[in-house]
Each structure stands twice: as C-alpha cells, then as structure tokens.
Amino acid sequence: MIEILRREFIYIWYYFSIQFEQIFQYWVLGMVLGSVISVFGKQKIHQAFQALGGRRLGVLGIAAASALGIASPLCMYGTIPIAASFSEKGMRHDWLAAFMTSSILLNPQLLIYSAALGPTALWVRLISCFLCGAAAGLLIRAFYGDKAFL
Numbered sequence: 001m002i003e004i005l006r007r008e009f010i011y012i013w014y015y016f017s018i019q020f021e022q023i024f025q026y027w028v029l030g031m032v033l034g035s036v037i038s039v040f041g042k043q044k045i046h047q048a049f050q051a052l053g054g055r056r057l058g059v060l061g062i063a064a065a066s067a068l069g070i071a072s073p074l075c076m077y078g079t080i081p082i083a084a085s086f087s088e089k090g091m092r093h094d095w096l097a098a099f100m101t102s103s104i105l106l107n108p109q110l111l112i113y114s115a116a117l118g119p120t121a122l123w124v125r126l127i128s129c130f131l132c133g134a135a136a137g138l139l140i141r142a143f144y145g146d147k148a149f150l
Contacts, residue, residue, distance in 0.1 A: 004093025102133030
C-alpha cells in the first residue's frame with residue numbers, strides 16, 4: 001500500500017512540475033500586467049465607465065461597458081463594491097450588468113493565461129466573455145426596460 005501511494009505521489013509531482021514549468025512565465029507575466037493595469041490603468045478605466053453614464057448610447061453602451069469590464073483588473077470581490085458605487089451615482093443597471101459580468105469572467109491576467117493555451121483559446125475566451133457581458137446587459141434591458149435606469 002505504501003509503495004502504491006509513493007508511486008502515485010511521484011506521478012502527480014512529475015506532472016505538476018511539468019505543468020508548472022510550462023505555465024510559470026505566463027503566470028508571472030499575468031501578475032505583472034495585472035499589477036501595472038491595477039496601479040496605472042484602473043482609474044482611467046473607471047473614469048471611462050463613469051463618462052459613459054452621461055451619454056445616451058443605448059445598446060452600444062452595453063457593448064462599451066462589457067469591453068471596459070474585460071479591461072478592468074478587478075475580480076469578483078473588487079467588482080461588486082465598484083458596481084454598487086456606480087449604481088449609487090445613477091449608472092444604468094443594464095450597463096452595470098454588462099460591466100460586472102465581463103469583469104468577473106475575464107481580466108487581463110486571465111487573458112495572459114489564455115494566451116498560454118494558444119491563440120484559438122485566447123479568442124474564444126475573449127469573445128465569449130464579451131458576449132456573456134453583453135447578454136447580461138441585454139437581459140436586464142429586456143426584462144426591466146426603462147426601469148433599468150434607477
């Protein structure tokens with residue numbers, strides 16, 4: 001029994017070390033890129049999102065909010081308080097839904113990790129996250145209409 005456990009441990013460790021060696025450079029690059037965006041770009045992203053609030057873009061606002069959500073370096077725990085503050089300032093809820101969904105699903109670090117899997121995986125992840133964010137905004141707009149702007 002001990003020999004079986006030892007063999008399985010060696011097997012798991014071997015594949016873990018191979019995967020770690022393959023992904024390590026993307027992991028570091030993702031952390032660096034995420035940190036740079038968080039320090040230097042987060043305020044600009046949030047200002048751009050706030051600037052959307054004063055415009056009448058209609059459905060195009062949902063697409064812009066979804067794209068800004070992808071660019072946002074925030075995870076779920078950082079997105080929720082930011083979205084709450086945007087809501088208090090009168091941001092449209094359909095735009096908030098698009099921003100929150102895209103921001104939670106994808107951030108710059110995850111883009112780097114997706115690039116490690118190849119260009120096809122990167123584009124599938126990028127497009128699907130954008131479409132999911134836009135769908136969230138469109139669903140809020142469809143079910144709540146003008147009440148989406150509270």
